Structures are given as C-alpha cells and as structure tokens.
Amino acid sequence: MASIKYSIKSGIIAFFILSAAPVFSETGTSRHFNLGGGWALSGMRDEGLSPLYYSGSHIYAGTGVRSFSDTRLLVADMDFITGIISPAINPELTDSHMRNANMQINVAYLRPAGKVFNDYLSLFLGGSIGSEFAYYRHNQFINNAITVYSINTVNLDSQVSYSFSGKQREYLIALRAYLPVVSFLIRPDFAYIMPSGFLDHSTGNLKSLINSMEISSLNRYFSLNSNLYFEYALSNSNALRVQYKWQFSNHRDQNRLTSATHGIMLQTMFNF
Amino acid sequence: MIENDRENSHVSNFELLWNEMDQKYSFFQYKNVDWDSVYHVTRPLIDDSLADQEFFDILAGMLYSLRDGHVNLYSDFDRSRSFEWYSGHPENFSGMVQARYLGHDFRVTGPFMTQVIDSIGYVYCSSFSDEFSERDIDMVIEQFHDLRGVIFDIRNNSGGLSSTSKRIASRFSDHPRLVSFTLYKTGPGHGDFSEPQPNYLLPRGIRQFTGPVAVLSNRRVYSAANDFVLNMQTLPHVVIIGDQTGGGGGTPYDYELNNGWRCRFPRTQTLTLDGYNIEGGILPDIKVNMSRSHERQLIDTIIETAITWIDSQSR
Numbered sequence: 370m371a372s373i374k375y376s377i378k379s380g381i382i383a384f385f386i387l388s389a390a391p392v393f394s395e396t397g398t399s400r401h402f403n404l405g406g407g408w409a410l411s412g413m414r415d416e417g418l419s420p421l422y423y424s425g426s427h428i429y430a431g432t433g434v435r436s437f438s439d440t441r442l443l444v445a446d447m448d449f450i451t452g453i454i455s456p457a458i459n460p461e462l463t464d465s466h467m468r469n470a471n472m473q474i475n476v477a478y479l480r481p482a483g484k485v486f487n488d489y490l491s492l493f494l495g496g497s498i499g500s501e502f503a504y505y506r507h508n509q510f511i512n513n514a515i516t517v518y519s520i521n522t523v524n525l526d527s528q529v530s531y532s533f534s535g536k537q538r539e540y541l542i543a544l545r546a547y548l549p550v551v552s553f554l555i556r557p558d559f560a561y562i563m564p565s566g567f568l569d570h571s572t573g574n575l576k577s578l579i580n581s582m583e584i585s586s587l588n589r590y591f592s593l594n595s596n597l598y599f600e601y602a603l604s605n606s607n608a609l610r611v612q613y614k615w616q617f618s619n620h621r622d623q624n625r626l627t628s629a630t631h632g633i634m635l636q637t638m639f640n641f
Numbered sequence: 642m643i644e645n646d647r648e649n650s651h652v653s654n655f656e657l658l659w660n661e662m663d664q665k666y667s668f669f670q671y672k673n674v675d676w677d678s679v680y681h682v683t684r685p686l687i688d689d690s691l692a693d694q695e696f697f698d699i700l701a702g703m704l705y706s707l708r709d710g711h712v713n714l715y716s717d718f719d720r721s722r723s724f725e726w727y728s729g730h731p732e733n734f735s736g737m738v739q740a741r742y743l744g745h746d747f748r749v750t751g752p753f754m755t756q757v758i759d760s761i762g763y764v765y766c767s768s769f770s771d772e773f774s775e776r777d778i779d780m781v782i783e784q785f786h787d788l789r790g791v792i793f794d795i796r797n798n799s800g801g802l803s804s805t806s807k808r809i810a811s812r813f814s815d816h817p818r819l820v821s822f823t824l825y826k827t828g829p830g831h832g833d834f835s836e837p838q839p840n841y842l843l844p845r846g847i848r849q850f851t852g853p854v855a856v857l858s859n860r861r862v863y864s865a866a867n868d869f870v871l872n873m874q875t876l877p878h879v880v881i882i883g884d885q886t887g888g889g890g891g892t893p894y895d896y897e898l899n900n901g902w903r904c905r906f907p908r909t910q911t912l913t914l915d916g917y918n919i920e921g922g923i924l925p926d927i928k929v930n931m932s933r934s935h936e937r938q939l940i941d942t943i944i945e946t947a948i949t950w951i952d953s954q955s956r
Contacts, residue, residue, distance in 0.1 A: 419897035420647055420657060436712070458649065458901050465897065509903060511802075512894035580835075623664075 391534070398438040399606060405636025409450045409614070411469065414515060417624030418507065419456070423467055427452030427630045431612070442479040442493050442528065444545075447472065450632065454505075468506045475499040475594075477547070478527045490529050495610035496546050497526040499594075518556040518626070520618070522592065526613045539602040546595040554590060554620065557581035585620075592618035606640030651696045651901040658714075659701060659762040659899055661781045667891050667907050670922055672707060676831075679706050694718065697902075704904075708907060710799075710863055715903040726863055726887035726922070733795040733859035733884045733931045733943060734796040739765065741939045748784070751777030755784060761951050762791040763944070766809070769801030769865040775846060782812055782848050790853035790951030792944060793873075800864025800889065810872035811845035813854055813879065818842050820875045821919075823892075824910040837912060842872050853954035854879045855947035858925055864889035870923050871913065883943045890919035895948040 412424030431445035455466040477497035485492050498521070505516040530543035557578045583589075597613040614632040619625070647653070659680055669676055683703045687696070697714065701721030704712045714721040742763060749755040751773035754765040762785030785791050793813075800806075822837035856873045858866075858881055867886045873879045885893025898904065911919050927950065931942045 418895075420899055421897050421901070425812070456897070456901065458899065465901070465903070511905075512892050513894040 380548065381478050396486075400436045401606075401608070401638040402432075402434050402637045402641055403610060403638045404432045405610070405612070405634045407612075407632060407634030409452075409630055409632030410454065411450055411471070411628070411630040411632075412454065413469075413505075413626070413628035415505070415624065415626050417463075417626075418505075418510070418513065418516060421456035421458055421465075423454035423456050423469075425452050425454035425466075425469075427632075428471070429614075429634050431634055431636065435638075440480065442477075442478040442481075442495075444479070445475070445495075447474045448632075449473075450630065460520060464509065466508050468508075470504045471501065472503075473499060473501045475547070477523075477524075477545075479528055480525055485529075490531050493528040493530070495526050497524045498522065499524055499547070499549070506522070518554070520590070520620075522553075522554040522590075523551040524549045524594075541598065541600040541602075543598045543600070544595065546593070548587075548588065548594075549592050550586060552585045552590040552592075554583045554585060555581055556583075556620070556622065556624075556626070588621070590618070590620050592616070602639065608638040610636040610638055612636060647899050650689045651687055651691055652689055654696075654898045654900050654902070655684070655700065658904060659683075659703070661896055662704075662906060663831075665826050665894075665896075665906070665908050666707070666712075667824070667826045667834070667910050668709065668920055669706070669831040671910070671918055672709070674707060682686045697721070704906075707906075709885065710889050711891060712906045713893075713904065715905075717901075726889065727860040730860040731884060731930050732861075734861070735872075735931070735936055735941070738792055738931075738936055738939050738941045739794075739944075742941060742944055750780045753777065753781050755781055757784075757788065758792075758944075759948065760789045762788045763794065764791065765794045767795075767798055769803075769805040769809075769869070770803070772805070776926055778809060778812055779848070781837075781847060782846065782850050785850055785884060786848060787920065788852070789955040790855065791850055792855045792857060792947045792951070794857040794944070796857050796859040796883065796943075797861040797864050798863075798866035798869075799861055799887075800866045800868075803865040803868045803892065805870035806865040806871060807842065808845065811843055812849050812850070812870055812872065813876055814842050815849060815851045815876075815878075816844060818875055819914065820872050821914065822912045824912065826934045829851060834910065842875065851878055853951045855950055856881050857943050857947060858883045858886050858923075860884055860887045860922070860942075862886040867919060867923060868911070871911070871919055874923065874926070875914070880927055881923070882927045882947050882950065883925050883929060884918075885924050885928075886922045887920035888920050890921075893931070 407429045409427040409429035411427050412420045427450040429450045431448045436443040449472045451470040453466050454469050475497050479493035479495035482492045482494040501520045503518050507514045524547040526547040528543055528545040530541055532541050558636055594616045598610055600608045600610045602608050612634045616630045619627045663676055686699050697716050697719055700714055704714055704721055705723055708725040710722055710723055710726045741757050747754050752766055752771040756763045819839055820842045821840045824834040824837055827833050827835045858870055867889050870881055870886050874881055890911040892909045893905045893907050895903055897907045929943055929946045935942045
C-alpha cells in the first residue's frame with residue numbers, strides 16, 4: 370500500500386517537474402496527448418426494447434491527441450462511458466436496469482477560418498469522421514437482453530477558441546461542435562432483439578447485420594455533439610483541461626433510438 | 642431534450658401493447674387470429690379508472706386469445722400465462738416411475754441426471770434454463786461413449802435458452818448440418834418476415850456420441866426443448882419417441898409498457914427443412930403413450946420402447 374502511495378506521489382511530482390515551458394505556443398506546431406476521466410449522465414430510449422427512458426450515472430474516460438499549427442488543427446479523440454441505466458418510472462415496482470457501454474471515436478481536420486468578435490475568438494472549420502459502438506444488456510430480458518449497434522458518421526466540424534493570459538499563465542476556452550451529415554448505421558433487425566445464440570455459427574445473423582446497414586442523412590439520423598474545454602497551462606507545454614461534453618442523437622427508425630449525454634472530465638495534456 | 646415520461650394511463654398502455662403486438666407478434670396468420678376484432682372487443686373494457694389488477698386481468702385476457710405459451714405479461718403482482726400447449730393432453734411422464742429407472746446411484750452432472758440401464762445410457766434433463774459447463778456435458782458423453790445407445794429424456798422440459806439446447810444437441814452431431822430456418826419479423830404487417838435464415842448444427846466438444854439415440858418427448862416439451870427435438874430429429878442416428886411436443890417455435894422477446902409492466906411474445910417463426918412450422922409441436926418418429934397398467938407396475942412404456950429400439954439398432 371505504501372509503495373502505491375509513493376508511486377502516485379512520484380507520478381504527480383514528476384508531472385509538474387516535467388512542466389517547465391509555456392503551453393500555447395504562438396508559432397510552430399504543438400502536439401498534445403490527453404488522458405482523463407470523469408462522470409457522465411447518459412440516457413436513452415430504444416423503442417426496440419422499451420418505450421421507457423433509461424438513464425443513469427456513468428464512468429467517463431477519454432483520451433486523444435491534438436496537433437495544432439498555424440495552418441490546421443488535427444484532433445483524434447476517443448471517449449468511453451460505462452454505467453447502469455434505469456427507467457425513471459415506478460422504481461419501486463420494476464427492477465429493470467441495463468448495463469451500458471459506449472465508445473466513440475472522432476478524428477477531425479480543421480483549418481483556421483479567421484478571427485471573429487474583434488479578433489478575440491479564433492474560428493476553425495473543417496470536417497471529421499466518427500464511430501460510435503454501443504452495447505446494452507437488460508437485466509430482465511432473456512432472448513433480447515443484449516443490444517448492439519454501430520453508427521459511423523461524416524461530420525461538419527467547427528471550433529471556436531479564446532486564449533487569454535493571467536497571473537503568468539495562459540488559458541484557453543474552446544467550444545467544439547460537430548454535426549453528422551452522412552451516417553452509416555448498423556442496427557440489425559434482431560441485434561437489438563438478438564437471440565441468445567447470436568454468437569453461434571449461423572450465417573443468418575451475419576446476413577441480418579449486413580441487411581441492416583443503412584446510409585442516412587440528417588432526416589433519418591440527427592446528432593449534435595459539442596465539447597466545451599477549459600485549458601489551464603502548467604509548464605513545459607503541458608496543461609490541465611476540464612471538458613464538458615453534451616451530445617444528442619436521434620435515429621428515426623421503426624424502432625426509434627434517442628440518446629443524450631452530459632459528461633464532465635478532467636484531463637491532463639502532455640506535450641510531445 | 643428526451644421526454645422523460647410518456648402518457649402512462651391504462652388506455653395508452655393498452656394501445657401500446659395492442660400496437661406492439663400487432664406489428665411484431667409473429668403468429669397471427671399461423672394461428673388465424675383476428676387481432677383487430679380482439680381490439681374492438683377489448684378496447685371498450687378499458688377505462689383509466691380501473692384498478693391495476695382489473696386492468697391487468699383484461700390485458701391478460703386479451704393476450705390469452707393467442708393461446709401462446711410464449712406470451713406473458715408481468716406485473717409486480719401477477720404473471721399472465723397460457724398452458725394450452727399441454728393441458729388436456731396425456732402427461733406421459735411420471736416421476737415415481739422414472740425414479741425406478743434412475744435408482745439410488747444415479748449421477749447428477751450439472752443439469753443432467755444420468756444412469757446406465759442394461760448397457761444403455763439414460764439422461765434426464767428437465768430444463769435448458771440452467772447453465773452448465775462443457776466439462777459437464779463432456780462427463781456425460783464420456784460416461785456413455787462405449788455404450789449401446791443413449792436415451793435422452795427431456796419430458797416435461799419446458800425450455801430455457803435455445804443456445805443451451807443447441808450446445809447439447811451439437812454433442813450428438815457427427816458433421817455440420819442444416820437443421821432449420823428462422824423467419825424474423827421485419828415489418829409491421831402480419832406477414833412481414835425476413836427471408837428464411839438457415840440454422841446449422843455443428844459438432845462440438847472433444848467427443849460426440851454418434852451411436853443410437855432415443856429422445857423422449859411429451860406435450861410438456863416446449864420452446865428451447867422443442868428446438869432440441871428439432872435439431873436432434875435431423876440426425877440419422879436419432880429417433881424421437883413418445884408424444885408430440887408442445888411446440889413454441891418462436892423466439893420470445895421482451896418489451897416494456899409505460900407503467901413498467903413487462904410483456905414478452907414471439908417475433909420469429911421456425912420452419913423445418915420441409916417448411917413445416919414447429920409452433921404447434923413436432924410429431925415423434927415413434928408415437929407411444931404411457932400405459933396406465935404399466936404405470937401402476939412402475940414401468941415406463943416410453944423408456945421401454947426406447948430400449949427396444951436401441952436393442953434393434955445394436956443387433
């Protein structure tokens with residue numbers, strides 16, 4: 370136990386010792402690797418399973434890299450949440466809940482699009498591609514206990530950022546948002562009503578997966594994703610970042626799927 | 642942005658259940674049920690002032706019109722059900738008679754009760770709900786591998802997980818076989834189904850038993866146990882002996898109502914390779930009922946028929 374405490378203390382001290390230079394360089398390229406964790410409140414309604422709205426607290430973790438230069442902003446992020454969601458209705462009458470895991474990957478390429486608001490705000494515009502993999506397991510369902518789906522998107526992407534200094538430190542506030550314009554969804558007819566023998570050697574399930582593939586636009590799959598960042602420069606170009614994430618999505622299917630997430634995460638950003 | 646609660650009245654929950662069944666239940670045409678007329682009979686009975694128990698009973702009555710053992714409504718105070726699939730039919734099973742065959746020294750390996758009767762292996766499996774390890778079924782197959790034959794008794798087995806029943810059947814399969822087709826409900830119409838999706842039975846495990854196997858069935862064989870009979874019947878060294886199974890060929894999926902009650906109903910159909918729908922049960926290869934006089938003498942007519950058949954195969 371003592372050695373674990375010592376390792377944690379050493380890690381924290383090493384992190385701050387390594388931090389010895391300004392964070393947000395004005396020229397050249399800065400690259401950061403970020404890693405962090407936090408808490409999320411996530412809810413969903415999958416009408417293939419239930420008309421009830423399920424929601425609950427989640428563990429929220431994220432990692433990614435960011436490369437920023439005068440000519441472009443490259444971001445690759447991966448978010449992961451997991452937790453248990455329950456229906457709000459009749460908690461004393463129903464023991465229903467679902468274990469939930471969701472992973473999202475997003476890779477963005479943005480270019481500077483000028484300054485706005487008296488040159489206070491930097492605007493970046495571009496595009497990104499994203500993938501979401503979701504898994505639910507209902508505690509009371511049997512043959513359709515497991516739900517899986519994958520949503521892959523091509524997005525319009527933007528970021529507005531504001532840098533400022535204070536007390537010999539530099540700060541950054543940024544709002545990044547993206548909107549899928551073309552989506553490739555895999556929600557098989559009976560993957561959200563999936564038989565228990567799904568992982569059997571039957572080709573029928575594979576065919577259903579293939580048959581369920583769908584390319585959609587905003588009219589069938591609408592999603593809006595935003596991240597608000599506050600970055601506090603340490604030194605040596607390392608930083609601490611607080612991130613607030615908000616996401617909403619809606620798939621207009623026979624079994625409509627609606628989900629929303631609020632998440633807050635503290636990340637460390639390492640310059641490399 | 643997502644509405645937390647939807648209208649949670651008796652009327653809205655009735656409409657939700659009726660519509661969900663209307664669009665997703667898979668046997669309206671097979672059972673020749675006029676679901677619209679069920680609506681017109683039931684809807685006037687629904688009133689938001691009904692007590693929960695009264696409302697439950699009306700919904701249960703509506704679901705009972707389907708005469709389907711896979712259709713249930715669950716509340717915190719009751720579970721609706723239908724036993725049409727076995728009630729009124731001969732039992733064809735007696736625990737007291739079976740006990741004579743099992744004796745006192747039978748083995749219990751996972752969900753399997755096993756005994757050797759005159760160089761024939763006897764296995765009784767009362768449910769496919771219980772999980773078991775591959776080692777359990779390995780032990781059974783190993784115990785029986787050099788015997789003249791196996792009697793696999795699943796009478797009164799009302800099902801469980803179809804994957805479990807398939808895992809067991811695969812230990813009697815000598816090579817991959819196409820065994821059945823599944824139709825999945827894909828649209829709101831009563832006849833909207835996917836193309837038949839093939840199901841295969843593959844050999845599994847370190848050893849399979851490919852000698853003579855008699856599977857014993859009765860009317861209480863249902864659901865995943867019905868699937869087991871279907872899978873086993875495709876194997877050339879297997880016969881089904883006893884009574885017709887109870888059926889239950891659709892995979893039931895769960896759903897919830899706005900009041901938190903849970904319902905389940907089938908959304909698939911299963912067809913044999915000949916296109917026969919197994920919802921109503923599977924006919925045995927050798928039809929035999931338990932004789933009353935045998936039963937009084939603690940003789941199981943169906944087990945005796947199986948022994949005779951295995952004897953005929955080993956000559």
